[in-house]
Amino acid sequence: MKVLIANRGEIAVRVIRACRELGYSTVAVYSDADRAALHVLYADQAMPVGPPPSRESYLRIDRILDAAKKTGADAIHPGYGFLAENVAFARACRDAGIIFIGPSPESIEAMGSKTESRQRMKAAGVPVVPGLTEPVRSFDEIAAFARQSGFPIMVKASAGGGGKGLRYVEREEDLRNAFERVTSEAQSFFGDGAVYAEKFIASPRHIEVQVLGDHHGTIIDVGERECTLQRRHQKVVEECPSTVVDEALRRKLGEAAVRAAKAVDYYSAGTIEMLMGPDRQVYFLEMNTRLQVEHPVTEMVWGVDLVKEQLRIARGEKISLTREKMTPSGHAIECRIYAEDPARHFAPSPGLIRYINLPQGPGVRNDNGVYAGYNVPVFYDPMLSKLICHAATRAETIARMKRALIEYRVEGIETTIPFFTALMDHADFLKANFDTGFIDRNLADLMQERGGNGHVDAAIAAAAILAFEESQQIRLPQQDNSAWKQIGRLDALKDRS
Amino acid sequence: MKVLIANRGEIAVRVIRACRELGYSTVAVYSDADRAALHVLYADQAMPVGPPPSRESYLRIDRILDAAKKTGADAIHPGYGFLAENVAFARACRDAGIIFIGPSPESIEAMGSKTESRQRMKAAGVPVVPGLTEPVRSFDEIAAFARQSGFPIMVKASAGGGGKGLRYVEREEDLRNAFERVTSEAQSFFGDGAVYAEKFIASPRHIEVQVLGDHHGTIIDVGERECTLQRRHQKVVEECPSTVVDEALRRKLGEAAVRAAKAVDYYSAGTIEMLMGPDRQVYFLEMNTRLQVEHPVTEMVWGVDLVKEQLRIARGEKISLTREKMTPSGHAIECRIYAEDPARHFAPSPGLIRYINLPQGPGVRNDNGVYAGYNVPVFYDPMLSKLICHAATRAETIARMKRALIEYRVEGIETTIPFFTALMDHADFLKANFDTGFIDRNLADLMQERGGNGHVDAAIAAAAILAFEESQQIRLPQQDNSAWKQIGRLDALKDRS
């Protein structure tokens, strides 16, 4: 089987790794900004699909299908983002006789509309957050709902997802501005300006359940993930399992998730996102009809390879896992390492990565999308890699993550590594005492200067010594005992003999 | 707690990682050749212990204890090799009031003599390979045993271990030479020229059982490892579990191992090495009274952290694991990546590592001891890192290892990576159909030119293009959009304001 990956960055690399392990050959697609990107370097074939802006390359269905035809790809994995939840793309694959590694266009469509999916869930007996179940386009309709339900509310893009196109509205006077911005973002990000509104669940936790379905009607859940820690509605740290979910609740959430997936005849990997209020009441939020960014924490704790499962399911195989025989083992945490400067309000920090020291050793998994010498382009999501740690307990996993973050050094661009280092030390994080507003509330605290742990003097001394060495032209010679030059000569010799 | 690590390379880094995760501070020791070695970079403190040759640095008990006193270290972890099984060192630590993270000097001593340990095992009802149970110093005694038992036999250093100081002798005329070389190696490696001889077990598998004991009398086994694949009696690939060990045999081997460890009142981590003949008869070979190189395959399959267990045990804690509740999960394989050139009879290949691309992603663990820019010294074991892969089945683990080996690129020195790539494709390896002589027998096969997979033309074209670019001075400009320069300026500005 030959698989084209219609994506870039770490997730394209992740899918290529799975394909290679299954013996499938891989085709990367790349924009003009990505000719030397890691996903291209790891693929067996690579096809250009247009200029740097996504709209002209990674979102161009015609060019991606053209690349698939030219290379004879049998299947396309969309990753997440870009075309992963694009109904037209899934349909175009079907029409072109190419396997779309994901759910059916019908499932995507049903869950893609936040309002339609809310109707479907209600019908399937899955509790949803109180709010509108029909998309609206006028401010008056939103205002009417707000007056009726009372503030605070959330205004959301009906076609939205992934933390984009939504606003929290606390007071009536902010409503119009929020409505306008969400409408504008909905139009610009999702090509559909329809919005809706929900009651705001105060201090919630964001819990999601992984599901896997095959073409033979089997759907299982693979436990929950804790995705409460978000910054501006974007997940930044994810865990498996959730500290607030016990075995009984896990069963209950799993059953609700399977019911939700069955309501749309789901197959492939998918995620049911839920909100849990402080009263432990759980509401359906949305279904992501694709692989999630945070899928590795589930993989490490449950011992499954979700991408390989997707590939097997796409080939028509039955799910080989039996939910009753599966038990979570240990704890896993993922930190999303971004090219952003936490000290400057997380401003993007694209540019040349001049140096990386990668974290290694026991219990450390790094799903990377970059390398030393790579120039992080300005056009795409600034995720550099996902650092995932696994250990026997949550406390050990946090300690391991701290250790890994200390090893992880990047020079040339700023990253969110210092932010995660501070987070791993935060007393409330250690106690798993947080809600979705935790990071935004504690940002000042988390970004406080750490003062070099009393090593400022030593750092200044180091700079002075290095300046001195340079002024004296004291340079360690680049030692080079490498043997290959001579081997090369010997081979050349042999060639001639 | 402050822990001094009396070792270097990957194992020192491994121990430092465990200490850091437990919140202990670490002291590295280094020879003059190792000031910039990775284990120094990852330690909180670092103390010099002498010139490059091990005998003048890492084997200098006085200097290591002096470093411990100067830094106020509470405990010493010896790693493997060097002083790990040195009774005098363990005693000196005890005398100096420093915790030796390993078994008692008495256990080391009892198991350190291969002949004494054979006597002890016999007494404890553990089957041993037929042969001498007393060390001998004269050729005549060895010859007498050989005549009585018949060839082939193994001649071994009584104080030996780690695959050093032993010879296979097939014919009488080779006996004297073997005796002399083993005696000489025994003297030079272990400082004790005594040798003994055993019956040679033909086509055996090398199976070993991990044990953990605490100061409270509890000893458990943590399953077996398959270490059959060796080159010149040095392990090169290890697996967990063994394909020839089923649950019943696992129990039986585990019980024998616990009995063996109990016979010497063992605590800390240790390993019972065994030989299994083609008749599935299992014999005690030796006990390694230390952490093994290959401990990670056990860790990944059994979900334990053996180094952390050692540290906890050394602090007097009880083993928190219950053998009955532990089950192996999936399969793990370790490849020892050496600075050796497989194409040149595994000749050492020290020198500057100019570039590394590390394998990453799911199920890949790299216990590394080097970095890009590091100059591999000529004085020590040439191990660069241990690459360990874990997946649900053995076949998946092999596929994952192949994937990881393709990602793993090292430039500047030669490595054993190409050898492992070939091994992972070998039909008999895939079937786990091998004995301890497998690699030596199949070396020519394994080292056959792979011919660039039909990509020789492309490689030559690449060289020509790169030569052309150079001749035309066509160089990609080193793009540098890095933001920190400006941030530096802004900070400087702030400092002055």
Place this chain on the structure above:
Amino acid sequence: MRFIARHGGEEIPIEVERHGSAYRVRMADRWLVADVVNAGPYLRSLRLEDGTQLTLVHDRDGTMHQISLADSIIHVDITDPLSLKRKGREDELGAGGVIRALMPGRIVRVMIKKGDSVRKGASLLVLEAMKMENEIQALADGVVDQVFVEAGQTVESGTELVHLAPLDR
């Protein structure tokens, strides 16, 4: 050799001299003995007399050194008082509130105009890059002296966006 270090608003006189294979560093009235070795590109290991080992990533832009420790980043300006380099730098930086684009992108909105007084932290404009709208804020109180860009314009990294004059000028 003598240097002036500038860090956190402080000026620290520094003297560096060789001390065997290490260095002796006087910082104001403190003395440190340290050795520093290269560990590949950018990575350095500094070791003090008591064994304390710090692994740091070092980078330099002119006289400005960036030293990244495990959990903090320190910027320090090291100048040789005998050289004139520093003078040049000060002239370049002295003007103060030149706000530049730190990344290429598109100006989405400009919220200020010439003559506006702004408080530290006030939003000046919105730059869209990497799928995100980034608010560019005033780093200090000031008066808008010049606005170099308008909404819809694409800018390169380093483009001057706004010039703020200090209020106290």
Place this chain on the structure above:
Amino acid sequence: MRFIARHGGEEIPIEVERHGSAYRVRMADRWLVADVVNAGPYLRSLRLEDGTQLTLVHDRDGTMHQISLADSIIHVDITDPLSLKRKGREDELGAGGVIRALMPGRIVRVMIKKGDSVRKGASLLVLEAMKMENEIQALADGVVDQVFVEAGQTVESGTELVHLAPLDR
């Protein structure tokens, strides 16, 4: 531009010309269209017209290029026939059997002496390095012309150990 490539005993005339942002390469009578980009130090990505992508580690010593693919290493000598470089190299290498230490170490044993005939693969001496005894073998049949070292001697990487004259000389 024209080159001569030497690989596996073959001499291949090569012509490289630009072809848009890629290159057209003629090797003997075969044509390839490929583009090559840098992906950090040493790493290069080569892409052929059909999309085939090869990630290779490239290193060069004079005219000798080492191209490491995922599972094989190819050494190829690329010379510009107009330059005289190649001539010089040939002279340097032509002498043939100079056997050098590929790593620093100590000579443990010398098994041959001047005048001995040796077969390809015969052990010449034993060099101890990295805790291992390494047998240094003859790469071809020959006659020992000179032995530069003796047992017990410490040698640096690159030290000449033995000179073998070809049997057919």
